[in-house]
Amino acid sequence: MSIPATEGAPQEVRPRQAGYRGTKVRRQRVRAAWTFLAPMLFALALVAGWPLLRTFYFSFTDASLSDTTGALFIGFENYLVYDDGAWYGLLTDPVWWRSVWNTLFFSVVSVSLEVVFGIIVALLLNAEFKGRMLVRAAVLIPWAIPTIVSAKMWAWMLNDQFGIINHLLMALGIIDSPIPWTASATYSMWAVIMVDVWKTIPFVALLVLAALQMLPKDCYEAAEVDGIHPVKVFFRVTLPLITPALLVAVIFRLLDALRVFDVIYVLTSNSTSTMTMSIYARQQLVEFQDVGYGSAASTMLFLIIALATVIYLYLGRRQLGVDQ
């Protein structure tokens, strides 16, 4: 789960009244603040900070899953090493580069589709009609269903012999023979994207809907009086106004998509045609027990996501600066 879209850096607390600063009460409050923060910071250090440092360290060792303490330091050998006339290591592994490509392809395509359909659903939910609350609740259902369960539900619907999707497509005469959705190299990536898009449209739609509901009514009234076409109004007025919220949704979805694991693992297991960076790293770590090499892959993934985060924070700051 990611932090919900809160834009950029936190706001400043309102300034305190004069004369309050430096008093005994204030010192007591600051001390209490750190006391209250300590358990949370300790917990985060234990489950996030320290393990991350260990992962970095492991990526420079030959650690194996059964014995992580007696690992030898081997420098960059997990990443890249020249040995006996040939290059070895993560950066020369075609399967790794395939999984990098798969991750990027999956992220860009699924997030783009989610944004387009998310906006359409949000516009729909923003319209006035009877039973709006019911529809809004129904649209939330895919979001609440565990990823594993939605992957299994879709795997059943996409089943090559008995699946309802092949059945429908054949009944409509669109295809002649059943498509092996999850097994074929051509279709499996699209099957995965289809499931992910289905599951995450609600998240994007809700963020966009929240932005839509904050829009001022008067410019729409003005546009209507002037007889401007609704499509033009959408592209000229609505879209620019919801862009900040859209940007937040895109970044959060993108960061989520870059670390995708469960939906792909359940739908297509370790098949190379859909393998992502997370799946590659876990396979090396757990199934091949090669903690050193797997950690190198994890570190690469972390660096890619960290880069995306830094860009986001930078843009978020700038965005705030422009608004104020």
Next chain:
Amino acid sequence: MNQYQLIKLAKRVGLYALIAVVMVYAIFPFYYAVITSLKPSSELFRVDFWLSSLDFTNYVQIFTQKSFVRAIVNSIVVSLSVVFIALLLGITASYALGRVRFRGRTTVMLVILGVSMFPQVAVLSGLFEVIRSLNLYNNPGGLILSYTIFTLPFTVWVLTTFMRQLPMELEEAAIMDGATPWVTITKVFLPLMWPAMATTGLLAFIAAWNEFLFALTFTLTDSQRTVPVAIALISGGSQHELPWGPIMAASVTVTVPLVVLVMIFQRRIVSGLTAGAVKG
């Protein structure tokens, strides 16, 4: 009927048609899982769009399986403990971050934001070592510990946003009366924070209930697994003989509580998910 009314009517019909499409798209996979789970295995491979039978064999089969019942219990224990810990640590931390001005506050907030962006797989090997050294491998305790990595940052962040919106006067009155910060939290803020805590608690519960990667990696035996892993590992004789009936029954069983929660707390969930998104 004049032309204007006709256009208006057409627009109305178009709107409702589109809504119907979206509804079917959102609900159909779950609906199809429900009707599949209620079929006897002999009829499983015939495609039906409507409920054709009311056969509970699949449900009987999964509920008489000890490991599945055990997995449900594990999931409940893990999710509730995670929510409890996240709220306990979150409410105190959010008081510090939301109400007190001190040096390093922004840094702490940035650290929290950063942790929430961690790819889980990046801490997998390090966390594996921590869990094994604490003797929590293949134990729900290990999952409770590891789930704080994604529930805690989120909880702290949202609670801080809510905490900040509470009026200053309340706290000033408490300070005038000589209340310590701890008393201020428990007596003044806690009663006002219940709605926010319900929202974040609910979101943390759903996240913990659905988690897969850690649960798959940090548990080994059937008796220690959580439901998502149990469902993912249900298998038949071979890849092409998956027991779809029981898989769908299990899927429906773990999803129904979530769907009910979403229906009841729809507003809260939406406000939690979008907290701060449009306020800037």
